[in-house]
Amino acid sequence: xxxxxxxxxxxxxxxxxxxxxxxxxxxxxxxxxxxxxxxxxxxxxxxxxxxxxxxxxxxxxxxxxxxxxxxxx
Numbered sequence: 001x002x003x004x005x006x007x008x009x010x011x012x013x014x015x016x017x018x019x020x021x022x023x024x025x026x027x028x029x030x031x032x033x034x035x036x037x038x039x040x041x042x043x044x045x046x047x048x049x050x051x052x053x054x055x056x057x058x059x060x061x062x063x064x065x066x067x068x069x070x071x072x073x
Contacts (some may be wrong), residue, residue: 006032010030010032012028013032014030017030029067043055052064052067
Protein backbone atom coordinates (compact mmCIF):
# COMPACT_ATOMS: atom_id res chain seq x y z
CA UNK A 1 0.00 0.00 0.00
CA UNK A 2 3.03 2.29 0.08
CA UNK A 3 3.36 2.27 -3.71
CA UNK A 4 2.51 5.47 -5.58
CA UNK A 5 -0.68 3.79 -6.77
CA UNK A 6 -1.27 1.77 -3.58
CA UNK A 7 -4.57 3.42 -2.74
CA UNK A 8 -5.94 2.74 -6.20
CA UNK A 9 -4.78 -0.88 -5.94
CA UNK A 10 -6.59 -1.38 -2.65
CA UNK A 11 -9.75 0.22 -4.07
CA UNK A 12 -9.59 -2.03 -7.14
CA UNK A 13 -9.19 -5.11 -4.95
CA UNK A 14 -12.22 -4.09 -2.87
CA UNK A 15 -14.26 -3.41 -6.02
CA UNK A 16 -13.30 -6.80 -7.44
CA UNK A 17 -14.45 -8.49 -4.24
CA UNK A 18 -17.76 -6.61 -4.50
CA UNK A 19 -18.24 -7.54 -8.16
CA UNK A 20 -17.54 -11.20 -7.42
CA UNK A 21 -19.99 -11.27 -4.52
CA UNK A 22 -17.31 -12.13 -1.96
CA UNK A 23 -17.92 -9.36 0.59
CA UNK A 24 -19.23 -10.66 3.91
CA UNK A 25 -18.60 -14.31 3.09
CA UNK A 26 -16.44 -16.73 5.07
CA UNK A 27 -12.72 -16.66 4.18
CA UNK A 28 -13.24 -13.95 1.54
CA UNK A 29 -11.60 -10.99 3.26
CA UNK A 30 -9.67 -8.35 1.35
CA UNK A 31 -6.45 -7.78 3.29
CA UNK A 32 -4.03 -5.36 1.64
CA UNK A 33 -0.65 -5.57 3.36
CA UNK A 34 1.70 -2.71 4.08
CA UNK A 35 5.04 -2.51 2.35
CA UNK A 36 7.22 -2.65 5.47
CA UNK A 37 7.42 -5.29 8.18
CA UNK A 38 5.28 -4.60 11.23
CA UNK A 39 4.30 -1.05 10.31
CA UNK A 40 0.76 -1.67 11.53
CA UNK A 41 1.84 -3.05 14.90
CA UNK A 42 4.33 -0.25 15.50
CA UNK A 43 1.70 2.37 14.69
CA UNK A 44 -0.89 0.63 16.88
CA UNK A 45 1.55 0.77 19.80
CA UNK A 46 2.11 4.53 19.52
CA UNK A 47 5.34 4.74 17.54
CA UNK A 48 4.03 7.59 15.38
CA UNK A 49 5.37 10.94 16.64
CA UNK A 50 1.93 12.58 16.78
CA UNK A 51 0.00 9.65 18.27
CA UNK A 52 -0.12 7.74 21.53
CA UNK A 53 -1.13 4.09 21.71
CA UNK A 54 -4.39 3.41 19.88
CA UNK A 55 -3.94 6.44 17.59
CA UNK A 56 -4.86 8.90 20.35
CA UNK A 57 -3.54 12.29 19.27
CA UNK A 58 -0.75 13.95 21.26
CA UNK A 59 -2.39 17.30 20.43
CA UNK A 60 -5.62 16.21 22.19
CA UNK A 61 -5.46 17.65 25.75
CA UNK A 62 -7.67 14.88 27.18
CA UNK A 63 -5.52 12.10 25.71
CA UNK A 64 -2.35 13.84 26.84
CA UNK A 65 -3.66 14.23 30.41
CA UNK A 66 -4.65 10.57 30.53
CA UNK A 67 -1.17 9.40 29.49
CA UNK A 68 0.61 11.91 31.75
CA UNK A 69 -1.40 10.64 34.73
CA UNK A 70 -0.70 7.01 33.87
CA UNK A 71 3.03 7.62 33.32
CA UNK A 72 3.31 9.88 36.37
CA UNK A 73 4.81 12.84 34.53
